[in-house]
Amino acid sequence: MAAYIIALAVLGGMWGGTGVQAQPQFRLEMDEVPLREALSTVRAQTGLDLVYAERLVASRTSTCTYSGTGRKQALQCVLEGTGLEAQRVRRRQYVLVKAPKREVRGRVALSGYVVDEETGERLPGAHVYLTDLQAGTTTNRDGYFVLSALPSGAYNVRISYLGFETLDTTLTAGRSPARIALAPAPIESDEVLVQAGSTSAEDVSRVPGMTSVDLGRLDRLPSFTEPDLFRALQWTPGIRKTGAVNGGLSVRGADPDQNLYLLDGAPVYHPWHAFSLISTFQTGTLKNTNLYRGAFPVEYGGRLSSVLDAQMKDGSRQKPSATAGFGVLSGRFRIEAPLSESTSFMFSGRRSYIDKLIGRTHPVTDESGRRDTLRTGYYFYDTSAKIAHRFNEKHRLTLSYYHGRDDLDLRLPFDLSLDVDSWLRPTDLFFEVEQNWENRVLSAQHQHLLSEDFFVRSTAYYSGYRAQEASYVQPTTTASLASDYSVQLHDAGLKVDLNYHHSVSHEVSGGIKLSTLQFESTLDSELLRSATIARRRQQESELGAVQISGYLQDVWSPTPEWSVQPGIRASYFSGGQHVRVAPRMSAQYVVHPTWLVLRGSAGMHVQYLHRLRDRHSLAYDLVSSRWVPSSARVQPSTGLQFGFEARTHPWSGLSVELDSYIRSTSDVLVPSDVFQEKDEIEGPGINVGALLGQYTQGEERAVGTELSAVYGRGRWTARLGLGTGRTMVRAPGRVQSGLRWRPSDLDIPFSLRGALGWADASWNATLATEWRSGYPISAPVARYQVGDPVERDPVTYLYRPRLNNDRLSPYFRVDLTLGYSFQFLSADWTATLTLFNVTSRENELSRSYEPTPTGVNVQSQRGLPFLPLLEVEMRI
Known part of the structure; x- marks a missing residue:
């Protein structure tokens, strides 16, 4: 039991930090700098992950002078007067959206069902991945997925499932649950018979030791009689x-x-x-x-x-x-x-x-x-x-x-x-x-x-x-x-x-x-x-x-x-x-x-x-x-x-x-x-x-x-x-x-x-x-x-x-x-x-x-x- 407790402590230490560290100082001095360039500077100094559509920043500039230790304050300084605001998705990750004219809108969810295009059956365990945010989830046993607390807007989504063709599409958060149909993969495509998911980010399962079986291809494996x-x-x-x-x-x-x-x-x-x-x-x-x-x-x-x-x-x-x-x-x-x-x-x-x-x-x-x-x-x-x-x-x-x-x-x-x-x-x-x-x-x-x-x-x-x-x-x-x-x-x-x-x-x-x-x-x-x-x-x-x-x-x-x-x-x-x-x-x-x-x-x-x-x-x-x-x-x-x-x-x-x-x-x-x-x-x-x-x-x-x-x-x-x-x-x-x-x-x-x-x-x-x-x-x-x-x-x-x-x-x-x-x-x-x-x-x-x-x-x-x-x- 002592070994188990020690192992948990080691795992916890990997993400728990190693103590109090000195806060870095951020210095920004900009005058009518293209917003894209200003955001690159903020990203380099603060380590923030900033997600935005190129059309939002293409014609905007930033004027900002800031000295301090606050990452969010540095980002707000750069966005001041641009008509954009940053909404936090998770630790050190922000999405840039247009600032509302009146009141701040609440967070919304991006949800939907993933189904088989041929039979209409819902697919459990399908991977749903937001490529810009590098965040994702898997569908539950009813084929349902949800990504909560997102800013309103459209997101690029990649959906994949073992034995089916991967689909890249765009979904809008805050709307009714979407219905996404995946087509079965043709025989000439991916030939993996039994796999635990690929190592691409969108297909990585969060469960160690898990193996998924491509049931549609079991006839390729030797068995004593029918596919087993x-x-x-x-x-x-x-x-x-x-x-x-x-x-x-x-x-x-x-x-x-x-x-x-x-x-x-x-x-x-x-x-x-x-x-x-x-x-x-x-x-x-x-x-x-x-x-x-x-x-x-x-x-x-x-x-x-x-x-x-x-x-x-x-x-x-x-x-x-x-x-x-x-x-x-x-x-x-x-x-x-x-x-x-x-x-x-x-x-x-x-x-x-x-x-x-x-x-x-x-x-x-x-x-x-x-x-x-x-x-x-x-x-x-x-x-x-x-x-x-x-x-x-x-x-x-x-x-x-x-x-x-x-x-x-x-x-x-x-x-x-x-x-x-x-x-x-x-x-x-x-x-x-x-x-x-x-x-x-x-x-x-x-x-x-x-x-x-x-x-x-x-x-x-x-x-x-x-x-x-x-x-x-x-x-x-x-x-x-x-x-x-x-x-x-x-x-x-x-x-x-x-x-x-x-x-x-x-x-x-x-x-x-x-x-x-x-x-x-x-x-x-x-x-x-x-x-x-x-x-x-x-x-x-x-x-x-x-x-x-x-x-x-x-x-x-x-x-x-x-x-x-x-x-x-x-x-x-x-x-x-x-x-x-x-x-x-x-x-x-x-x-x-x-x-x-x-x-x-x-x-x-x-x-x-x-x-x-x-x-x-x-x-x-x-x-x-x-x-x-x-x-x-x-x-x-x-x-x-x-x-x-x-x-x-x-x-x-x-x-x-x-x-x-x-x-x-x-x-x-x-x-x-x-x-x-x-x-x-x-x-x-x-x-x-x-x-x-x-x-x-x-x-x-x-x-x-x-x-x-x-x-x-x-x-x-x-x-x-x-x-x-x-x-x-x-x-x-x-x-x-x-x-x-x-x-x-x-x-x-x-x-x-x-x-x-x-x-x-x-x-x-x-x-x-x-x-x-x-x-x-x-x-x-x-x-x-x-x-x-x-x-x-x-x-x-x-x-x-x-x-x-x-x-x-x-x-x-x-x-x-x-x-x-x-x-x-x-x-x-x-x-x-x-x-x-x-x-x-x-x-x-x-x-x-x-x-x-x-x-x-x-x-x-x-x-x-x-x-x-x-x-x-x-x-x-």
């Missing part, structure tokens, strides 16, 4: 998937459960389909997606590592449109249409058809003619819908819905022989499992423009996650185990956000959130040891909690070069009566809009939920895991994060960004016995105490540097991402190696990604490659046997004195994507061929060590080989 949001995010340095066919996203070495996923303001607790191969976020249904890493703004809370904030499309307000896509694994559709001048909707659906292609049931027979059934049924689906209604320019209401589900039905009749060609055959020994997991999300958002400067957004949501695992195992002809295990999570909440635009120098925001959480688990199992010996277990676990949180922050831009964003977030969690206060701070200094932009951030984050899974039982918890809330026994995890960024745009088409970070986390739950295998039939049960008994609280720290570069010229685009870092963990455990720091399971010292793309009006191609260090593993250093003189054979053990003392082989993969766009039957078509793992290198994903009486059997589990994947999309 999570695959695109993995091209950001420091973000990777924890496994080829399972796991989640790891951001800067953190566990996947430390990421917060939001869909229209509602949290999504398991955002994956197909055992983590495909994300639940349908790219075509989204209009805006931002990823925050590190010290993210105080508006977000509840996680330690990152926040993904995605918003669904409102639907086209101009004309109906439909899109359909068919890939190797799944098909999808989307419909958008206006219902009236003020109402629009969007509806989409997606379903896999693997079960339809290979069938759900397969008969098997043996030599004697005995028949049985092999079942391999699996599919997933999801649906999304949104309706948006505008009562007027000040009131807007949206209703969103999402439901996704995965369903697996598997039956494997097997024997225990090592004959691979015949192990699936009719037998009394078999394994059956029925698994399903689903997310259901409802969200209602109301945006209200109270005044030009005051905006209120209210969000009510419900998010539910449910997973069920029903299994039946018959390991012998007389023994069997039947188990039905389910987990459910219900999260309902209400959030109110307020934004007040005081001036171009201050934008104040605050909010409060109330949410209720319910956790439910059930287990019904029966173990039949013989025909007469059976054991039945029925358990239920219910937990509940209430969380209240609030935040307050100010975006302060004292000069065109400086932007400071202090904020604080406070929260209360009823489980354990925990209260936490988390301050955060970020600052940005524009050394030169093109050559160098610097950012620094520091923040505290709190996470009240821990995601765990049972490490013992084979009877349940095969796929799903449980969220366990903080309590008097379990402390919430707390993290401190510090970051530094440098960004440059040395020449046209090239942008380079360097990020460094330090992260320290306490009270994370770590397995107490990392070598525990799921070899127990019954397990300890599903009570939270039994689950927590398998974990211990530990610490985690990480440090790293990430370099990313994007270069685009003509039809070509090149991208490079380099990451170096270490993630270490320390926790008491059952391995007798002492309490020491060791590499975490997700520690990656080095990673390198590169992509080369080419595109014209019809064709596009992208060659992408990835190389990284292998994940840590715990390798045995010796083998020993423990025996008893009475027993015939001793028991062999492996000796692992240290955890994660070795690594898997380095990971390497090359993907190729080819796309072709054409028109056919009055529709626009796009065909995309993805060659996944072109080199067919089966990367090592895990390694196991099995002791034998004479040595150690080492087995490596490999990833997916070369896969050609085709996807066709139609738009009408």
Whole structure:
């Protein structure tokens, strides 16, 4: 905590001054000097930033004699008798306007809405920049922007948005909100696929660690099937998937459960389909997606590592449109249409058809003619819908819905022989499992423009996650185990956000959130040891909690070069009566809009939920895991994060960004016995105490540097991402190696990604490659046997004195994507061929060590080989 306070003090010192300094003396002596020349003299002596139209000063002269230390007085002296006056915009910045004849007019606001020219949808996160004042802002979630406390008059404005053409226009302050339409950028223009904003002054985001995704160009990136949001995010340095066919996203070495996923303001607790191969976020249904890493703004809370904030499309307000896509694994559709001048909707659906292609049931027979059934049924689906209604320019209401589900039905009749060609055959020994997991999300958002400067957004949501695992195992002809295990999570909440635009120098925001959480688990199992010996277990676990949180922050831009964003977030969690206060701070200094932009951030984050899974039982918890809330026994995890960024745009088409970070986390739950295998039939049960008994609280720290570069010229685009870092963990455990720091399971010292793309009006191609260090593993250093003189054979053990003392082989993969766009039957078509793992290198994903009486059997589990994947999309 002391380091955090020191860091905040250092950041504050950068803009707080260094003490009392002698005031400079200004001397002006002018007689009928052209006003333009007089103003240049004042600017040179006082350091004031003066903004004016050339036509105002072209024919005017100035007569002035002044000696003193007042900058404003010196400026007033020069303007005396010219018919002009200076109005202060912010510290040391003035706008020259005609002096009113009677009374001084009040300050006014420059406001408006930024929309998509083709669909009429409002664009959140668009950059609005006053080129003369070197001041700007971004549109909120309703596409609204405002720059307050400006002198009346016309201003040159530049408006830009990722994936759209930049627009230069002139807007007049003091009038009704303007409506600015941006045209989607043609394919031949900017080829940046994923970016965090350029380094030009008008596009510089004030939020360190923020990455925006150009959703319209995701089809250029290799993906496992259709364009996938999570695959695109993995091209950001420091973000990777924890496994080829399972796991989640790891951001800067953190566990996947430390990421917060939001869909229209509602949290999504398991955002994956197909055992983590495909994300639940349908790219075509989204209009805006931002990823925050590190010290993210105080508006977000509840996680330690990152926040993904995605918003669904409102639907086209101009004309109906439909899109359909068919890939190797799944098909999808989307419909958008206006219902009236003020109402629009969007509806989409997606379903896999693997079960339809290979069938759900397969008969098997043996030599004697005995028949049985092999079942391999699996599919997933999801649906999304949104309706948006505008009562007027000040009131807007949206209703969103999402439901996704995965369903697996598997039956494997097997024997225990090592004959691979015949192990699936009719037998009394078999394994059956029925698994399903689903997310259901409802969200209602109301945006209200109270005044030009005051905006209120209210969000009510419900998010539910449910997973069920029903299994039946018959390991012998007389023994069997039947188990039905389910987990459910219900999260309902209400959030109110307020934004007040005081001036171009201050934008104040605050909010409060109330949410209720319910956790439910059930287990019904029966173990039949013989025909007469059976054991039945029925358990239920219910937990509940209430969380209240609030935040307050100010975006302060004292000069065109400086932007400071202090904020604080406070929260209360009823489980354990925990209260936490988390301050955060970020600052940005524009050394030169093109050559160098610097950012620094520091923040505290709190996470009240821990995601765990049972490490013992084979009877349940095969796929799903449980969220366990903080309590008097379990402390919430707390993290401190510090970051530094440098960004440059040395020449046209090239942008380079360097990020460094330090992260320290306490009270994370770590397995107490990392070598525990799921070899127990019954397990300890599903009570939270039994689950927590398998974990211990530990610490985690990480440090790293990430370099990313994007270069685009003509039809070509090149991208490079380099990451170096270490993630270490320390926790008491059952391995007798002492309490020491060791590499975490997700520690990656080095990673390198590169992509080369080419595109014209019809064709596009992208060659992408990835190389990284292998994940840590715990390798045995010796083998020993423990025996008893009475027993015939001793028991062999492996000796692992240290955890994660070795690594898997380095990971390497090359993907190729080819796309072709054409028109056919009055529709626009796009065909995309993805060659996944072109080199067919089966990367090592895990390694196991099995002791034998004479040595150690080492087995490596490999990833997916070369896969050609085709996807066709139609738009009408």
